[in-house]
Amino acid sequence: MNYKQISSPQIHKRQSTDRIMQLVLIATLPGALILSYQFGWGVLLNLFISTLTCIVTEALVLKLRHRPINIHLGDYSAVVTAVLLGLALPPLVPWWVVVTAAIFSILIAKQLYGGLGSNPFNPAMVGYVVVLISFPVEMTTWVTPISLLPQGVSHPGLWDSGMIVFAGSVPIDGITGATPLDLFKHSKGLMVEQIYNSNRLFDNASIAGVGWEWANVAFLIGGLALLKARIFTWHGPVGMLGSLTLMSMLFWDAGSSSSPGSPLMHLFSGASMLGAFFIITDPVSSATSNRGRLIYGALIGLLIYIIRAWGSYPDAVAFAVLLGNFAAPFIDNYTLPRTYGHSQRRRATAKETDKNV
Amino acid sequence: MRHLWETPGGVHPPDNKAQSQTMSIGQVPLPKTLILPLNSAFDEVAKASVRIGDRVLKGQKIADIQGKLSVAVHASSSGFVTSIEPRTIAHPSGLSTPCIEITTDGEDRWIESKTYPHYQHIDPPKLCDIIAQAGIAGMGGAGFPSAVKLAIDGEKSVDTLIINATECEPYITADDMLIRERAAEIIKGIDVINCALSKPKAVLIGIENNKPDAIKALQEHCKGTQIEVVPVPTKYPSGGEKQLIYILTGKELPSEALPINIGMICLNIATVFAIKRAVIDGQPLISRITTITGQACDINRNYEVLIGTSVEHLLKLNGFNRERCSRLIVGGPMMGFTLSSTNVPVTKTSTCILAVSHQEMPDSSPPQPCIRCGLCAEVCPASLLPQQLYWYAKAADHERLQAHHLFDCIECGACSYVCPSKIPLVQHYRGSKGDILTARAEKTMASKARERFESRAVRLEKIDSQRETKRESRKLTSNNAEQQRVSGKPPLTTSAEDIIKAAQLRVQTKKISPEKQKAKLERTLIAAQIRLEEAQQRLADVLESGTVDQQTQHKATLEGAKQKVDKTQQRLAKIKLQ
Ligand code: SF4
Numbered sequence: 001m002n003y004k005q006i007s008s009p010q011i012h013k014r015q016s017t018d019r020i021m022q023l024v025l026i027a028t029l030p031g032a033l034i035l036s037y038q039f040g041w042g043v044l045l046n047l048f049i050s051t052l053t054c055i056v057t058e059a060l061v062l063k064l065r066h067r068p069i070n071i072h073l074g075d076y077s078a079v080v081t082a083v084l085l086g087l088a089l090p091p092l093v094p095w096w097v098v099v100t101a102a103i104f105s106i107l108i109a110k111q112l113y114g115g116l117g118s119n120p121f122n123p124a125m126v127g128y129v130v131v132l133i134s135f136p137v138e139m140t141t142w143v144t145p146i147s148l149l150p151q152g153v154s155h156p157g158l159w160d161s162g163m164i165v166f167a168g169s170v171p172i173d174g175i176t177g178a179t180p181l182d183l184f185k186h187s188k189g190l191m192v193e194q195i196y197n198s199n200r201l202f203d204n205a206s207i208a209g210v211g212w213e214w215a216n217v218a219f220l221i222g223g224l225a226l227l228k229a230r231i232f233t234w235h236g237p238v239g240m241l242g243s244l245t246l247m248s249m250l251f252w253d254a255g256s257s258s259s260p261g262s263p264l265m266h267l268f269s270g271a272s273m274l275g276a277f278f279i280i281t282d283p284v285s286s287a288t289s290n291r292g293r294l295i296y297g298a299l300i301g302l303l304i305y306i307i308r309a310w311g312s313y314p315d316a317v318a319f320a321v322l323l324g325n326f327a328a329p330f331i332d333n334y335t336l337p338r339t340y341g342h343s344q345r346r347r348a349t350a351k352e353t354d355k356n357v
Numbered sequence: 358m359r360h361l362w363e364t365p366g367g368v369h370p371p372d373n374k375a376q377s378q379t380m381s382i383g384q385v386p387l388p389k390t391l392i393l394p395l396n397s398a399f400d401e402v403a404k405a406s407v408r409i410g411d412r413v414l415k416g417q418k419i420a421d422i423q424g425k426l427s428v429a430v431h432a433s434s435s436g437f438v439t440s441i442e443p444r445t446i447a448h449p450s451g452l453s454t455p456c457i458e459i460t461t462d463g464e465d466r467w468i469e470s471k472t473y474p475h476y477q478h479i480d481p482p483k484l485c486d487i488i489a490q491a492g493i494a495g496m497g498g499a500g501f502p503s504a505v506k507l508a509i510d511g512e513k514s515v516d517t518l519i520i521n522a523t524e525c526e527p528y529i530t531a532d533d534m535l536i537r538e539r540a541a542e543i544i545k546g547i548d549v550i551n552c553a554l555s556k557p558k559a560v561l562i563g564i565e566n567n568k569p570d571a572i573k574a575l576q577e578h579c580k581g582t583q584i585e586v587v588p589v590p591t592k593y594p595s596g597g598e599k600q601l602i603y604i605l606t607g608k609e610l611p612s613e614a615l616p617i618n619i620g621m622i623c624l625n626i627a628t629v630f631a632i633k634r635a636v637i638d639g640q641p642l643i644s645r646i647t648t649i650t651g652q653a654c655d656i657n658r659n660y661e662v663l664i665g666t667s668v669e670h671l672l673k674l675n676g677f678n679r680e681r682c683s684r685l686i687v688g689g690p691m692m693g694f695t696l697s698s699t700n701v702p703v704t705k706t707s708t709c710i711l712a713v714s715h716q717e718m719p720d721s722s723p724p725q726p727c728i729r730c731g732l733c734a735e736v737c738p739a740s741l742l743p744q745q746l747y748w749y750a751k752a753a754d755h756e757r758l759q760a761h762h763l764f765d766c767i768e769c770g771a772c773s774y775v776c777p778s779k780i781p782l783v784q785h786y787r788g789s790k791g792d793i794l795t796a797r798a799e800k801t802m803a804s805k806a807r808e809r810f811e812s813r814a815v816r817l818e819k820i821d822s823q824r825e826t827k828r829e830s831r832k833l834t835s836n837n838a839e840q841q842r843v844s845g846k847p848p849l850t851t852s853a854e855d856i857i858k859a860a861q862l863r864v865q866t867k868k869i870s871p872e873k874q875k876a877k878l879e880r881t882l883i884a885a886q887i888r889l890e891e892a893q894q895r896l897a898d899v900l901e902s903g904t905v906d907q908q909t910q911h912k913a914t915l916e917g918a919k920q921k922v923d924k925t926q927q928r929l930a931k932i933k934l935q
């Protein structure tokens with residue numbers, strides 16, 4: 001009677017890829033809730049459309065590639081991409097924008113490269129950038145946060161939101177407006193003080209604009225929970241937030257008219273926290289070693305600031321992440337950890353014959 | 358308190374040690390047959406010194422050392438030799454190796470043996486010889502012949518002796534129980550080793566702090582000695598040799614080096630005990646403490662097991678249930694290997710027989726793609742990047758694998774343990790290591806063959822050109838003669854003629870001086886013999902201490918040197934005949 005032959009180790013920790021993805025999904029909940037509260041049904045519709053599209057696309061591609069659909073769909077990676085994309089897209093954007101972005105994410109950015117684990121770029125960010133470039137008008141219209149809605153106006157209900165998203169009906173006046181980052185971009189010549197005083201966006205919020213700052217706080221909390229659960233290490237987020245802080249401190253310029261905004265405002269507006277804890281921590285497309293991830297994060301933080309301050313887009317997380325993805329293999333090459341018993345680090349491309357390295 | 362260094366990485370698998378520690382070390386009823394493998398863990402086979410039908414006594418040597426890494430074998434009980442043939446043994450390869458089968462007579466009668474209670478007065482080399490003749494090999498799992506480790510040559514010196522009692526693998530408690538019950542003997546064993554090493558400056562016992570009883574026992578017996586018991590934090594794999602050295606001393610063993618290169622020697626604590634028994638009590642290594650555990654056994658306990666006892670016999674003794682058992686492991690769950698049948702004997706390195714139930718270790722789900730989460734890199738004690746190694750192993754990119762230090766992987770399995778995608782990383786690494794070594798060996802062999810081919814080509818060319826010269830010169834001479842005959846003038850001296858003459862002269866000198874040729878060949882022979890000896894020496898060194906690929910390389914060099922000597926001898930013989 002033969003016994004099963006299995007190579008060592010014989011035991012495994014309970015952690016599984018499915019479970020990691022589930023935890024990431026759970027950790028986005030606080031952020032998603034705050035966003036829905038602040039910006040209405042559009043957020044949930046985005047999530048819904050994007051998840052549906054991603055799952056269907058993933059299943060179809062797996063079928064075409066003759067892969068077991070249950071196993072691969074069961075790893076939840078498509079859902080994670082879908083949720084991140086849904087959270088990043090502006091609420092009440094037409095459905096076809098969401099669908100286009102989702103299909104691009106899964107089909108082009110993920111499956112064409114070989115599926116989970118093989119994609120050099122963050123799928124959600126690829127989808128986002130594609131629609132941002134293709135449909136700039138739709139993509140730069142943001143819903144006004146709830147506390148700033150004009151008297152007597154409220155966010156459309158589920159039905160009306162559906163009509164706006166699917167049937168293209170035009171939302172009533174006053175429920176869309178500029179984002180804090182837009183304001184900074186388009187208020188050249190005003191002192192930061194003046195911007196803060198002149199716009200109601202900053203009325204009830206001291207730092208980064210009502211609505212956004214709370215959403216960012218919520219993503220920060222979710223991210224810290226993941227950090228605590230050791231889903232990722234601190235290196236990426238600290239690198240990114242650190243360099244973003246540093247840059248905004250360097251160029252803060254005491255709030256003069258040319259100042260691109262305070263460090264706090266940069267940390268808590270736009271997709272800063274979502275990016276730091278949910279997007280650049282995507283392990284597949286980031287650098288590999290801890291040191292590498294620190295550098296990778298810092299690079300992205302730097303790029304975000306540069307594009308926000310001097311580029312032509314108000315927010316820049318998606319572009320910065322894609323550029324970071326580009327740089328990741330290069331960073332990897334120079335950041336191999338020092339192996340036990342070796343006096344020096346080595347470069348990944350070093351040849352066995354270079355004995356001195 | 359001694360300062361301890363912290364290794365990177367490491368994991369904390371559930372230790373599952375308590376269940377086998379409820380009872381003291383048990384004795385096993387004498388089995389009907391004992392199967393004693395002749396090969397060591399390094400695949401060198403000892404030479405059987407008994408024949409089928411011989412009567413043997415307990416402790417009698419039945420196979421001698423032959424080759425540096427083989428280990429002497431002793432009868433673990435009295436009886437008759439009933440067969441000498443290849444059998445399957447408890448070895449990761451699952452292959453069969455030559456074994457001596459003894460059918461026991463039930464008397465368990467000891468052979469008369471020499472004891473050395475006054476070991477302090479014995480020279481280190483003699484002590485090493487006693488240890489070698491007692492068949493002692495590392496009992497922690499690697500099975501390296503202890504005497505080879507302890508026989509230090511003149512230039513090297515040992516200032517730290519490290520005794521490894523960490524036992525960091527889950528489930529195994531053999532060392533723990535051994536220490537609790539026989540600490541006094543262990544400390545004596547350390548003293549014997551101290552003498553063999555001419556008193557190293559420091560003696561450290563590294564033991565994980567999850568064994569308070571054992572630590573206490575050791576500390577009590579170490580009072581008043583220079584031996585220091587150092588509890589180390591429980592973290593797998595603190596018991597890896599490289600890791601333990603770092604934890605205790607803060608020194609890193611350079612890649613591909615041995616502890617002795619940095620003045621240290623590491624021995625497993627069970628080996629120390631065996632050395633005490635061998636020297637002071639005159640008992641060779643014929644038994645060991647083995648943990649029998651796992652939920653497929655009703656009883657979980659440590660036993661003093663005679664080497665050669667079949668796993669079947671042990672399992673039966675512990676109420677083993679085949680239906681419940683999902684797999685059978687020798688060693689711990691992190692680095693142990695699975696057995697395909699119970700019909701194999703316990704060897705000197707079998708620390709634990711682990712019969713786990715389906716609930717304990719369910720069959721694993723198929724691996725998922727690597728999501729590059731980096732968890733594996735976080736736990737790697739060697740600070741490698743397992744995910745990159747995996748990537749390059751799949752692509753069979755040998756260059757990158759080596760640039761990522763594949764050969765510094767100690768195969769501890771921590772990476773696979775944490776991998777959420779359940780990728781059998783270690784299996785990939787083992788495969789790649791094998792591939793690279795084979796490729797290297799082939800390369801050495803190919804370059805040797807090429808050299809041989811090229812030198813033959815040069816030789817043939819030389820012969821051809823000599824023939825050609827001769828032919829030409831003959832033709833020319835006859836032409837000249839013809840010319841002379843016709844014209845009556847002496848021939849013109851052409852430059853071509855000069856060359857021909859010179860060539861002829863060379864051929865002549867060669868012909869007329871066989872003595873010179875002989876002398877030259879003799880010089881070549883001596884040089885070749887020296888090279889051969891050197892190569893043998895170097896091979897012996899690396900066999901003892903080098904990596905596998907170094908060994909392959911040196912074997913190839915040795916082969917080349919041998920051929921050179923043979924060839925020279927042949928040519929010399931031919932000349933002498935002439
Ligand atoms: S732990 Fe597994 S899935 Fe994660 S990076 Fe390592 S090999 Fe890949």
Ligand code: SF4
Binds near residue numbers: 738740771783
């Ligand atoms: S098996 Fe090798 S790569 Fe994996 S953790 Fe251990 S040393 Fe590192």
